[in-house]
Amino acid sequence: MRRRRSADDGAPPPAYSRSARPRRAPRDRMEPGEVVREAWRDVSTGVARPLLAAGVLALIMAMSGVWAARGVVDLSQEAREFRTAGASTAIMTMEMVVDGAVCDSLATYPGIEAAGALRPVAQGVRFAVSPSRAIPLFEVSVGFIDLLSVIGAARANPDGGGVSGVWLPEATAEALGLAPEGPWPDLAIPAGGQVRVAGLYTFPEDGRQQDLSFAVLAPVPAPDGLALDSCWAELWPATYEVSRLAVAVEPLRIDGSKAVNPTFAQLNSTLGEQFDGPARFAEVARAPGVALAGAASLAAGFVLIRVRRLELADSRHCGLSWATQGWTMLAEAACWILPAAAVAAPVVLIAALAGNPEPPGPAAAAGAMAVVCAAAGAAVGTLLGTWTIAERQLFQMVKNR
Amino acid sequence: MHLTCRDLVVRFRPDVELFRGLSFDLTQGDLVSLTGPSGSGKSTLLEVLAGWRAPTAGTVSRNGVVTVAWVFQSPVGVARRSALDHVALPFLVQGTRRPGADARAAELLDRFGLAAVADRPFGALSGGEAQRLMFTRAVAKGADLLLVDEPTAQLDPASAATVNRVLGELAGTRSIVVVASHDLATQAACDRTIDVRGVPAGVAT
Numbered sequence: 001m002r003r004r005r006s007a008d009d010g011a012p013p014p015a016y017s018r019s020a021r022p023r024r025a026p027r028d029r030m031e032p033g034e035v036v037r038e039a040w041r042d043v044s045t046g047v048a049r050p051l052l053a054a055g056v057l058a059l060i061m062a063m064s065g066v067w068a069a070r071g072v073v074d075l076s077q078e079a080r081e082f083r084t085a086g087a088s089t090a091i092m093t094m095e096m097v098v099d100g101a102v103c104d105s106l107a108t109y110p111g112i113e114a115a116g117a118l119r120p121v122a123q124g125v126r127f128a129v130s131p132s133r134a135i136p137l138f139e140v141s142v143g144f145i146d147l148l149s150v151i152g153a154a155r156a157n158p159d160g161g162g163v164s165g166v167w168l169p170e171a172t173a174e175a176l177g178l179a180p181e182g183p184w185p186d187l188a189i190p191a192g193g194q195v196r197v198a199g200l201y202t203f204p205e206d207g208r209q210q211d212l213s214f215a216v217l218a219p220v221p222a223p224d225g226l227a228l229d230s231c232w233a234e235l236w237p238a239t240y241e242v243s244r245l246a247v248a249v250e251p252l253r254i255d256g257s258k259a260v261n262p263t264f265a266q267l268n269s270t271l272g273e274q275f276d277g278p279a280r281f282a283e284v285a286r287a288p289g290v291a292l293a294g295a296a297s298l299a300a301g302f303v304l305i306r307v308r309r310l311e312l313a314d315s316r317h318c319g320l321s322w323a324t325q326g327w328t329m330l331a332e333a334a335c336w337i338l339p340a341a342a343v344a345a346p347v348v349l350i351a352a353l354a355g356n357p358e359p360p361g362p363a364a365a366a367g368a369m370a371v372v373c374a375a376a377g378a379a380v381g382t383l384l385g386t387w388t389i390a391e392r393q394l395f396q397m398v399k400n401r
Numbered sequence: 402m403h404l405t406c407r408d409l410v411v412r413f414r415p416d417v418e419l420f421r422g423l424s425f426d427l428t429q430g431d432l433v434s435l436t437g438p439s440g441s442g443k444s445t446l447l448e449v450l451a452g453w454r455a456p457t458a459g460t461v462s463r464n465g466v467v468t469v470a471w472v473f474q475s476p477v478g479v480a481r482r483s484a485l486d487h488v489a490l491p492f493l494v495q496g497t498r499r500p501g502a503d504a505r506a507a508e509l510l511d512r513f514g515l516a517a518v519a520d521r522p523f524g525a526l527s528g529g530e531a532q533r534l535m536f537t538r539a540v541a542k543g544a545d546l547l548l549v550d551e552p553t554a555q556l557d558p559a560s561a562a563t564v565n566r567v568l569g570e571l572a573g574t575r576s577i578v579v580v581a582s583h584d585l586a587t588q589a590a591c592d593r594t595i596d597v598r599g600v601p602a603g604v605a606t
């Protein structure tokens with residue numbers, strides 16, 4: 001017994017007091033290693049209810065993590081839909097005065113992902129397969145094919161077509177007897193000779209202007225001053241501002257065409273005019289799921305301590321300090337928080353990957369945030385619960401049973 | 402080590418006045434029982450002695466009393482932890498490493514006739530065994546003041562007898578032991594009896 005006893009053995013007695021409490025008992029001197037070992041015994045014997053706790057927390061983590069990750073994935077899908085439908089594509093039209101090369105170079109502007117120009121050719125084109133039928137023909141700048149890869153899922157002829165040939169929408173290709181799968185053979189023209197098929201694109205009836213849904217696009221190299229009719233530009237993020245485009249339009253004009261006024265149009269206006277990706281992402285990142293996960297797991301941690309309040313108050317009665325008990329409970333909580341996170345993490349990762357048109361990083365980060373919040377909430381709830389335990393409650397609790 | 406009470410009164414409501422100016426002195430090695438009918442304030446007096454409740458009037462002074470241990474009517478423990486673990490905890494808290502704590506706990510369990518159940522989970526102990534475990538642990542704590550409230554109230558006579566035997570062994574140790582009990586056998590195991598109604602034991606019945 002190496003306890004201090006101050007007033008014993010001949011020392012003068014201290015002043016008497018009416019409500020004297022016992023002086024503070026000696027501080028607990030439990031070794032850190034023993035704290036960990038005690039915690040592990042509570043876990044391995046099931047006293048800390050590790051399976052129940054891990055199960056509940058894993059559920060909270062998985063649900064909130066999936067919710068957060070899917071918020072980002074859904075946003076990415078919506079954004080991808082908006083862009084592929086042509087809702088983010090602006091069309092600037094000035095007949096016969098658009099400089100094709102300048103239009104292509106708009107793609108180097110920040111906020112413009114792709115740009116290209118085109119002009120209809122009056123006569124159209126006929127192929128030997130159906131010589132009686134003229135198909136609308138458009139001359140397009142090289143940049144226009146890049147634009148088609150965004151709005152038309154353009155795919156090149158596996159037979160090495162490149163740009164040295166014509167691009168066809170799928171409906172036209174079908175009418176000409178071409179299978180949807182490549183490679184596509186050259187097309188004969190009635191006057192004799194062959195036309196290479198450079199690739200196909202899709203141009204669904206999803207609300208977009210349908211001019212290019214049945215057509216033949218012939219890329220032409222764009223020397224300075226090639227005069228085309230309209231310049232298409234894909235703007236991302238699609239915070240559509242006419243003023244922004246108007247600045248881009250000035251240099252598009254071929255010299256001496258100041259008199260021609262541009263008209264602006266959205267390729268597809270059925271999905272709304274704007275899509276502010278960054279703002280929407282910030283909104284999704286603040287998902288209520290994250291706060292909810294924190295609150296739910298805090299409650300879980302708290303309750304799991306409170307149901308043990310009798311035995312915990314009893315340990316305090318054995319001299320355990322609140323700090324040592326807090327560390328013990330945290331060590332026990334780690335034994336179910338970490339496994340719960342390990343179970344939830346792959347679920348959240350799958351949610352971040354499934355159907356995500358973008359790299360999974362941001363969606364996984366949003367999910368991870370929820371998991372981390374839940375883990376922190378459980379730890380804080382555990383500590384709060386331990387903080388409410390007091391030795392003095394033991395008597396009351398025993399009385400009330 | 403002394404515990405001195407002078408002119409104690411605890412009043413809950415104007416009409417509930419306990420102890421009527423009770424005075425007594427306790428010293429190291431004392432083993433006393435508190436008697437009185439139900440509702441006379443035995444449990445309340447234990448609370449006052451523990452310092453958990455201030456008396457309405459009178460003084461309590463503790464000279465050298467630092468650690469207090471309780472033993473309740475119903476034993477408190479962790480159902481799935483072993484009897485040994487329960488007794489080892491106070492030693493661990495005092496800074497002893499697990500092997501030393503286990504050895505000292507085993508020694509105490511043996512002294513109180515619990516060696517055979519040392520490895521049994523608390524939840525699997527009989528009522529008498531669990532109650533004796535509570536005494537064993539109170540001794541492990543090295544408490545200066547041991548407050549015991551109705552230790553045999555929930556036990557059959559045979560188990561109660563084993564508990565009273567353990568209680569008797571605490572006489573003359575370095576602790577002050579105060580036992581509140583209706584049980585005559587428990588009272589008999591103690592050296593002295595204090596009637597909490599503030600009248601000499603035996604005068605009022």
Ligand SMILES: Nc1ncnc2c1ncn2[C@@H]1O[C@H](COP(=O)(O)OP(=O)(O)OP(=O)(O)O)[C@@H](O)[C@H]1O
Nearest residue numbers: 413414417419437438439440441442443444445446
């Ligand atoms: N917190 C309290 N508030 C009000 N009255 C109380 C309180 N605690 C105890 N009492 C009253 O004080 C009296 C003494 O209670 P106590 O529990 O000390 O009696 P006891 O002698 O231990 O009884 P028993 O033998 O039944 O255990 C009772 O009348 C009880 O109702």
Ligand SMILES: [Mg+2]
Nearest residue numbers: 443444445550
């Ligand atoms: Mg009582």
